[in-house]
Amino acid sequence: MSEPIPESIPTSDGQSKKKDRPRGNAAVITQQSAQIATLMKHPEREVELPHAKRSRGLAPPPEIVANVQGSSAGAGSGEFHVYKASRRRETERLRMMDEQVEKEKRDAEHVAKMAE
Structure with a gap:
């Protein structure tokens, strides 16, 4: 073991003080209970x-x-990001339209199946 000099004597008991504190907001826990x-x-x-x-x-x-x-003007490096964002928005819009059509088709099939 090391010598009992001030540098080798532990200053804490080895346990974190954070463990003593309750976790979470006490007001929220009280409301939920x-x-x-x-x-x-x-x-x-x-x-x-x-x-x-x-x-x-x-x-x-x-x-x-x-x-x-x-088409005659050369696009600068900043225009790429504008184009890419525009293309992303349009692609997302088309994807949502396709999903809506597919959902309507499934709903129609379900209604027809339930009517049988």
Whole structure:
């Protein structure tokens, strides 16, 4: 073992002080425990869950595109990012349109199947 000089004597007991503190926000935990206690008072009562949010979709494409590039002018290095962002938005819009058509087709098939 090392000599009992001040540099070799441990200054802490080896345990972190963070372990002593409770984790999380006490107010939130208190609210949750109160809500659970309220729910457990009447276990036969049905619980209403909130509905899922509907997907918003994308904004329609712009009517007028302000930065139209001509074929005779050379595009600078900054124009690439403008083009790439525009292409990404259009691709996303087309993908969402395809998903919507596919969903409508599945819904129509389901309605037809249920009608049989």
